[in-house]
Amino acid sequence: MKRLFTLLLLTFCLGLNAQVYFEDVVESGEFINDSSPEAGFTFDNLFFPNTYDADFDFWTGWAISATTDVTTPGFMNQYSAIVGEGADGSGAYAVSFASPESYVTLDTEQTTGMLTIPSVHVTNSTYAFLSMRDGDSFAKKFGGETGNDPDFFLLTIKTYSENQLQDSILFYLADFRFEDNSQDYILNEWEEITFSNEAVDSITFGLSSSDNGMFGMNTPAYFCADVFGNPLVLSVKENDLTGISLLNTLAASELIINSELAKEADYQIFGLSGQVIQNGKITIGEQYLSVDNLTTGKYWIRVEQDGQQWVQGFVVN
Numbered sequence: 001m002k003r004l005f006t007l008l009l010l011t012f013c014l015g016l017n018a019q020v021y022f023e024d025v026v027e028s029g030e031f032i033n034d035s036s037p038e039a040g041f042t043f044d045n046l047f048f049p050n051t052y053d054a055d056f057d058f059w060t061g062w063a064i065s066a067t068t069d070v071t072t073p074g075f076m077n078q079y080s081a082i083v084g085e086g087a088d089g090s091g092a093y094a095v096s097f098a099s100p101e102s103y104v105t106l107d108t109e110q111t112t113g114m115l116t117i118p119s120v121h122v123t124n125s126t127y128a129f130l131s132m133r134d135g136d137s138f139a140k141k142f143g144g145e146t147g148n149d150p151d152f153f154l155l156t157i158k159t160y161s162e163n164q165l166q167d168s169i170l171f172y173l174a175d176f177r178f179e180d181n182s183q184d185y186i187l188n189e190w191e192e193i194t195f196s197n198e199a200v201d202s203i204t205f206g207l208s209s210s211d212n213g214m215f216g217m218n219t220p221a222y223f224c225a226d227v228f229g230n231p232l233v234l235s236v237k238e239n240d241l242t243g244i245s246l247l248n249t250l251a252a253s254e255l256i257i258n259s260e261l262a263k264e265a266d267y268q269i270f271g272l273s274g275q276v277i278q279n280g281k282i283t284i285g286e287q288y289l290s291v292d293n294l295t296t297g298k299y300w301i302r303v304e305q306d307g308q309q310w311v312q313g314f315v316v317n
Contacts, residue, residue: 022092031065031079047107066092080126087121087190087226101206125222139218241308253292265305
């Protein structure tokens with residue numbers, strides 16, 4: 001299992017904006033439910049835990065899917081979103097089997113800082129949607145035969161910072177509690193859920209239903225998620241390392257750095273996702289760091305030595 005820990009927010013922060021999509025890892029019409037030998041999937045600086053048992057072809061946590069079946073009921077169609085595509089028309093999305101819950105964390109092996117996740121898009125899986133709409137051998141038809149049963153399928157999202165609860169949002173994936181049955185619904189489109197913009201290091205997703213039996217919830221414990229808004233708050237100290245200067249903040253192929261430090265220092269370059277995309281050593285004097293492998297856009301370089309840090313933004317054109 002990946003080692004998870006939090007970093008303290010310090011006095012100087014950089015907001016780095018990105019959105020997490022899932023298209024690069026799965027072909028159209030396919031899914032991935034096994035992250036082995038890793039304990040989950042990593043996208044930009046977010047980690048989606050996944051557990052897979054090959055003996056039973058059983059998984060929990062998160063799978064990645066680009067399947068489009070919105071008509072076939074039952075467990076064999078557990079990887080499809082009822083929308084038939086990802087949010088914003090994208091081809092892939094994440095599917096969660098939240099038993100009893102699932103979570104997303106900062107991938108601390110590739111990034112530094114705390115997350116500020118302003119929103120996520122969610123919808124029902126085809127499996128859960130058709131089960132609630134029509135009923136099946138395990139679960140009831142929502143509303144019952146008369147349509148008057150006050151059924152619900154609830155997604156509870158909680159955000160945390162250093163194990164302290166920051167936000168708790170109740171979002172109904174289906175709601176039949178209205179006095180007017182015409183208002184009852186089962187979600188069949190992508191909906192954006194907005195958070196309170198607190199700096200967090202983990203998010204949990206829990207499902208609950210009005211339909212329960214002796215073994216727990218009868219409604220299939222699945223939902224789909226996509227387009228995690230993902231600004232990273234890069235935790236760095238105020239620039240307390242002196243003797244470093246960037247001679248060009250607009251670079252075509254090289255950064256020109258001048259160091260008056262007494263010894264070598266470590267450097268890292270961050271992209272907009274907050275992921276470390278280049279690192280190495282800064283030596284004494286004027287030197288040139290190649291950035292010709294970077295695409296056009298905004299980046300940050302950080303130099304560290306003996307617990308002190310220096311950060312400067314630059315643009316590759």
